[in-house]
Amino acid sequence: MKRRSFLIGSLGTLVAFIGTGATIYGALPVIPKRPMPGTDDALGWIAHQEGRFLLTLPRIEMGQNIATALKQIACTELEVAWDKVDVAFHDSDLARVRSTVGSESIMLFAEPLAQACASLRDALRRGVRQGLVSAEPRAKEQLKTFARHGKIGRTAEIVQGREIVTGKALYASDIRRPGMLFGRVLRAPALAEYASKPLSWNAEAARAIPGFVAIVKDCGPDIGNAKGLGIIAERPGVLDRVVEVLNVVWQTEEPTTEFSSDAPVDVDRRPLEEMPSNVVLNGRPEPGPWNVDLKLSIPFAAHGAIEPRAAVAEWMHGKLTVWAGTQDVFFIRDCLADAFSVAVEAVRVQSCRVGGSFGGKTICTVEAEAATLSRAAGAPVKVQWTRAQELASAFHRPPSSHRVRARIADGQVSDWDHRQVSSHILFTSAVVPNLMQQATDAFIGDGGVARGMAVPYVFPRARAAYDLVRLPVHTGPWRGLGAGPNGLVIESAIDEAALAAGADPLAFRLAHINDSRLAAVVEAVGEMSAWETWKRPENEIKVGRGIACGIYKEVSYAAVVAEVEVAPDGRTRVREFWCAHDCGLVINPDQVKAQCEGNLMWSVGFVLHDHLPMERSRIVAETFVDAPIPRMEDTPRMNVELIESAKPPAGAGETVMACGPGAIANAIRAATGIRPTRFPVRTA
Structure with a gap:
């Protein structure tokens, strides 16, 4: 039974239980519905009238430029010029579409849109000019999009780009x-x-x-x-x-006690002999001393969107x-x-x-x-909302506390144990009542917290599990969900394992990878950055390079090398990134690279800036001075290479979050000899 099916199936029990008490919330929250898109749905996204086409975007445009990519698919399948297709944003009168989350827009919507446009094109060629077109599904390889024809794999004018730079009303x-x-x-x-x-x-x-x-x-x-x-x-x-x-x-x-942002999620508050409640990997590490034993703490963070x-x-x-x-x-x-x-x-x-x-x-x-x-x-x-309201009343990235251990045998990781305590991401306290959240904690867990906990490496014995704590601060989805924090923890630990084994970090990773696509991005980023031949400049301040890799939602792959410098006063700056990225078929290379670059800047913020100050049971941040985000001066040089495979298109909006923060943390370790374990890393 799927997790969401279980939740919906359990609502009758929860209704009865809440109804008997009537003192908690009195009613269940509205449950979001997320139907999978199909060709019949897509027929409602594209229309023809008097030689022009209207694409009603089934996704929300929030800077990822999905409007551009979907228009490229429409123009390709319809075989029409760019200026023949207009784009409109949908409203709730459209047949329900999935919320715009999870880097799903191309992965789930490309084929239905291509099928619908191909059906409309063929109907027009038959002379049909009025009425509704029936779907005529065809094999994916017969679609021009997946054969990489027309505008696929090319740069295109950004939809609404001119309106943005000329100040036309959009928001x-x-x-x-x-x-x-x-x-x-x-x-x-x-x-x-x-x-x-x-x-x-x-x-x-x-x-x-x-x-x-x-x-x-x-x-x-x-x-x-x-x-x-x-x-x-x-x-x-x-x-x-x-x-x-x-x-x-x-x-x-x-409150009975003053809230501390660290104490409720301290992973060491529970004896290591006790297993956390929610198991991601259920291997059984053998008893004995550990070569790597790290505790990493990640704080609250705000989304930092420029638009309140x-x-x-x-x-x-x-x-x-x-x-x-x-x-x-x-x-x-x-x-x-x-x-x-x-x-x-x-x-x-x-x-x-x-x-x-x-x-x-x-x-x-x-x-x-x-x-x-x-x-x-x-x-x-x-x-x-004002910026102060955005910081005080929105939900935020939950804090998390991690204990990760690894044992080395014959130069390889033989045993792995990763435990964490966090607050909720998918079943957020911002909408889920306490009683219902207790039920989801007990029977479902939180897939957002778990995302990325399953290591992308092959270890003989690996265990990963987590506990959930309801906090008085509302927490919820944050770019990449758990992939960012978990990727940072995993890549920090695998780097320490390489050091313990006396191995090169890149070669050590490859020795534990059996996924050819993951190995390919690791090898590619090594070549891009000249990993094997680069040497730390002897006459410069402390400089180091770190590498990390990851898989996002089991469909997209990335590897990153970061170069950092640490000044004598402790100020840390990322000087350059190299990133190899594989998300299958690429509709618009420029926009995929832009998503990679956005994730790399987000990684800079994750490691060096992100925190949300609190005192006396309230959030005190009111501006970006209090809850900082990276500035232009923090922007390093970025080199992004897209490795296009024969696989269908997958998500690109969050993949690099699985490895960007880890690459920076590992570079700091290489530059200073000190492993960052509390974030953000204070730079002065």
């Missing part, structure tokens, strides 16, 4: 509606799991500010256990002034329309229908281009706030 924050007002929902400066609500505020002072419209006490769905207080104004700039004079006094539940989330809502004749930068308009629609007790047919959510998401814009927050304030005001309302 939710650009939406303008007649009579539109601007709103914000204030919440207590406390972690979302602690119950909080507004007690008092200075309404008279707010009313005295020109442009003030209203205070809204009932702000719709809470975020966690945090109740809000809404304000509405005629202009965005008025909102900050209203916040200043309101002087809201909050009632906040006092935004939504515009408008109620008209009992129906709600929302424009939002979300990864799943259908889930948002379902959540809004549930929250406002209306039929799903009464809610329409229009997707907009998203200015960065990385898994962070998957749940319903700002959309519900905008809808609540719009209903109260009787007018369209835009809500755009």
Whole structure:
């Protein structure tokens, strides 16, 4: 039984159990639906009228330029010029499509779209000009896309590229509606799991500010256990002034102990003799001393999207329309229908281009706030979170604590043991009630935390397992899910094992690989970086190179070499990357390389920058100064080589996260002789 099938099958039991208590949440959360796309679905994505074609994008465009790649497939199968196909973003009136997550857009949507376009092309050639076209599925090798014809494997003009550089409206924050007002929902400066609500505020002072419209006490769905207080104004700039004079006094539940971001997930709090609850690899290492024994700690981190989330809502004749930068308009629609007790047919959510998401814009927050304030005001309302709200009220990458051990015998790893404690990623506390989460912990685990724990190497005896802890800080999907943290841990440990064995790190990895595609990217990155012949400059500050490799979701492969320098004062800088990447058939090489480069910069942030400061049971970060992301000056030279195999296209958006951080950490180890075990590595 599949994990999601089990969860849905168990809902009846959970409903009965929650119903008897009625004191926890009282109702189950909306469950996201993620149907697999097929050719019949794809027929609704492409249409022809008077010599032109309209591709209604079945994915959310959030900078990965999937609109460009899918348009290349459409033009190739239709055999038409680039300017004959227009691209539109879908809304929730389209037949439901999967949320845009998991680097799935090309992997799952390329063939259905190609089949639909080929069927439409053939129908037009038969003289059909009206009505619905029936699907005429054909073998994959008969499709021009998979034969690498037309625009496949080539550079193409980026869809909406011109609009971006000329400032044309594209994002939710650009939406303008007649009579539109601007709103914000204030919440207590406390972690979302602690119950909080507004007690008092200075309404008279707010009313005295020109442009003030209203205070809204009932702000719709809470975020966690945090109740809000809404304000509405005629202009965005008025909102900050209203916040200043309101002087809201909050009632906040006092936690029994002050929250520590490290202690709840300390892997050493459980005796090593006890197995964690969720097993990924069930090998049985033999007893005895370990050659490698590392404890690595990875902190909370924010998504760091440049665009804070935004939504515009408008109620008209009992129906709600929302424009939002979300990864799943259908889930948002379902959540809004549930929250406002209306039929799903009464809610329409229009997707907009998203200015960065990385898994962070998957749940319903700002959309519900905008809808609540719009209903109260009787007018369209835009809500755009501030950076401080984004850091305080969104969900974040969970912290994790890892203990990884390896034993060497005859120059090879004979035994492996990786244990971790983390908080939730897929069954996030941001939407899953405590009781339901206990059930998923016990029977399902969390595939997001587990992602990447299965080592990509062949060891005689390997064990990997994890425990889950519900934290008062909301955690959830973050680029690559567990692949980034787990890849960093695994690649750090395999590097230490190579050192313990007295072996070259690249050769040591190849000696433990039986996957030809993984071996190919390792060999390729070795050649690209001149790994065997490079020598550390004798007259420079500490310089080192590290290598790492990984497999993402069992379909995409990457290997990275990083070169770092460490100044005498401890400042660390990545000077250069080499990356070999294999995701099967490549539709647009430039965009795949861009995804690799984005992941490499994300890796720089992961190792050297990412953290989310907290104190006294609240997040105190308000800007990128507090929760930093890499800057232009942190950008190293990048060399990316795509190894195109005969395999079908797979994901490229997250693959390099499985090895980029590990390559940097290993390079720091090579430069300094010290293994980084707590992140971010402090650079001064």
